[in-house]
Amino acid sequence: MSHDHDDRPRLTAAQAEAALNPPPGRVGGDLVTETLQGLGATTVFGAVGRAAPGLPGALRRSASLSYVELGTESHAATAADAYGRITGEVAVLLLSAGPGALAALPALQEAAAASAPVLAVCAQVPAAGLGGGRHGYPGELRDQQASFRDVVKSVHPVRTASQIPSAIAAAWESALTAPHGPVWVEIPEDVLRAGTVLPPVSALDATPRELYPRxxxxxxxxxxxxxxxxxxxxxxxxxxxxxxxxxxxxxxxxxxxxxxxxxxxxxxxxxxxxxxxxxxxxxxxxxxxxxxxxxxxxxxxxxxxxxxxxxxxxxxxxxxxxxxxxxxxxxxxxxxxxxxxxxxxxxxxxxxxxxxxxxxxxxxxxxxxxxxxxxxAGDLAPEPRVLAAVREALPDASPSFWDLTALTTWAWSAFDARRPNTMHSAQGAGGPGYALPAATGAAFADPTAPVLAVTGQDGAVRSAAELATARRYGLPVTWLIVEDTGRAGGGEPACPDLAALTGAFGVPAVRSTPDSLAADLAGALGGPGPSVVVLGAEPRRPAPEAG
CATH class of the missing domain: 3.40.50.1220 (TPP-binding domain)
Known part of the structure; x- marks a missing residue:
């Protein structure tokens, strides 16, 4: 039987020369970045100062990968989720072994619920220490993969450097094959750190399979x-x-x-x-x-x-x-x-x-x-008025990200998204603090268009650190914080001054009212860089339907 090889990837002259004479100083981490480049990745998410061994240097040597650092692994995973939702492309997430990986688990659960194509590349303890959890390596888990198998779409373990390109390509294909979803690649730290004489990775085929109806x-x-x-x-x-x-x-x-x-x-x-x-x-x-x-x-x-x-x-x-x-x-x-x-x-x-x-x-x-x-008609709740102001101020094509709050339950039913893929909320894991890191990730998909995050005061306290990320990268993220004025007192801890808190990050904040919200939001969304609007309000859930 004859085979047609015309559709196979071919090496350019430069790639052939590099294959025969690999550049010096490369490690296993370079095989990761080269594979991601070959598959078309451009943006990689991770936590500040927590990249897996072997990867920081590889990222610096990469010609086309931008490494985005958020405050925590959980927020980095949420940002990757949002980037994948908005672009429809694979969002790459880098994680360290053990606690760093586990911190990202709820966000990967959210990505799974939303069918977001996130490719998590996670470090593992050295290959010689795998199995049993008795070697005392920092962050060692007895079976790290087991923590993720029921959450992600597929798991792709690596044990040697030569397995890295194929494992990442298989994970990439899985993430983009319908239904999309998060996938997991696990690589021992010593494999990432060790020098390699393998040739630089060139073109790879990871075309997702089409899913047609019968x-x-x-x-x-x-x-x-x-x-x-x-x-x-x-x-x-x-x-x-x-x-x-x-x-x-x-x-x-x-x-x-x-x-x-x-x-x-x-x-x-x-x-x-x-x-x-x-x-x-x-x-x-x-x-x-x-x-x-x-x-x-x-x-x-x-x-x-x-x-x-x-x-x-x-x-x-x-x-x-x-x-x-x-x-x-x-x-x-x-x-x-x-x-x-x-x-x-x-x-x-x-x-x-x-x-x-x-x-x-x-x-x-x-x-x-x-x-x-x-x-x-007789409902005097403030939420519809707030939603109308948000709708008036938000450009039709701008995405919005919502924490699971009372206002969001109204928005699910009453907010006109106007365009597909523009309204996103935490529905899988549902934890507070989703909106701001998600909006931050979405802003990297198009740093020229405004993005809105909507949060209650609980979520604001949990995610405020990402204001530093938005400011560091100059992202056009506007954060609407809806205060629940009924929470203070009654044994509950008082909420901090959120406007003052955001000001500590060097991000301008304005206090708003339902009457001025549309104008305040429009001004914030139209300005450069990140901004905050704090709305003093007391949302409450809709009354149960009669009948």
Whole structure:
């Protein structure tokens, strides 16, 4: 059998010369940086002063890798998560062994929940000391990989220098194969430090595998949707990650189906579109319409707890579920499960489904939205006013990152993201302090565009150190801190003066009110470098839905 080798990577003359005469002074860490360069990485995240042995020098010798240092491993991992979400590219994270690695675990859990492509390269104790945890090396764990196997998508252990390029390339491919996710490469410290005579790493092939739907399932789904009397669509985060919002809109219009988005799917469908049910769950009228659909198309969502009102959602019709994560297919509801990337599945559906006419669909949507508005008419909570000010000030294309606070629970339902992939919140691990390091990471994706972080006072105290990062790199990050004035007293520790705290980092801060918030935020977002707006407010959670 003959083989076509034309598509194999070829060496340039300079690469051939370097292969035959490797530059002196290289170590295992250089194989890491050379592999990352060959795969197309440009930005690498880590903690200040905590790069794994062998890597600081390799990074300095790298011609194209920028090393970004944050205050802690946890914040570095959160920044990498955000960078991966915004760019859709692999975000590289460097970690030291033991405690440094474990500190990043919650952030990697968040990245896994959001299907963010993060490649963590972690040091391990010297190869001779692996196994048993009895050698007394600093940071030694008996089985470091075991701490991460249930969180990351795949684990790629390295034991010799020659294994480094292949392991990183395999991890890179895994991170970008749908569903995207964080991956783990582990390299012993002595392998990273030791000199190497291996040739410099040249081009590598780590092309992710495409995930296409099975044609017979597409045919059945198209038939169900075309012949449905009351079809409806729920679009989740997988729709956003697959860059499939345009195809979603075309399909919804073709079959005249109302569309609701989950919290992770915000921005996937135009807020003001006649078929838009906006964000769901959280409204009993929207829930009733979706439960009453005779065919419900669920795209890029497993309908987990946050996307189903705590698993109270009870659809009565036939469900068609498109999901790249096979483990989420029919995990909560029986369905025609289509294992596919959302973009590919919608593309095939658009080629297959027949047009469906339904002049009443937009009327049903309008009725639902009007009923929901009447339910909220007497609510005097301050959150909608705050969200309106944020929406007025924030440019449509600017990403925002939200800690899990009372204001965020309102934003999940009531904030118009306007564009896909612009609103992100902590939904996987959910710890306070997510927003500022995430916004910092996103700012490295495009240092010319403003980014917003929204935090309560608990998250502000936990993440304030990253103001130093934003200032050091001159990042256009605006941090909105919403004070909970009801927390002081009653045995609770008093909150520090947050405006004074941010000023200690040399970052300008302004105290705002709901009346001046839109103008204050617009001024901060429009200025150079980092800025802080502190809003004295007392958010409270929405009242439970009646009925």
């Amino acid at each position: 044609p017979e399932l597409t045919l059945v789904a198209a038939e169900l949707l075309a012949r449905a009397e009351r079809p409806a669509i729920i679009a989740g985060g997988g729709t956003v990650r697959a860059d499939a919002s345009g195809k979603l809109r075309r399909l919804a219009e073709r079959i005249a189906a109302p569309v609701a988005t989950t919290y992770g799917g915000k921005g996937a469908f135009p807020w003001e579109h006649p078929l838009s049910l906006r964000s769901w769950p959280g409204d009993r009228h929207t829930t009733a319409l979706l439960e009453d659909a005779d065919v419900l198309l669920v795209i890029g969502s497993g309908l987990g707890a946050l996307s189903s009102g705590g698993h109270t959602f009870a659809p009565r019709g036939r469900i068609v579920q498109i999901e790249a994560d096979a483990g989420k297919l029919e995990s909560n509801h029986p369905a025609l499960g289509i294992h596919s990337d959302a973009r590919e599945a919608l593309d095939d559906l658009l080629d297959t489904v027949e047009d469906r006419e339904d002049a009443s669909a937009a009327d049903r949507v309008r009725t639902v939205l009007e009923a929901a508005a009447r339910d909220r």
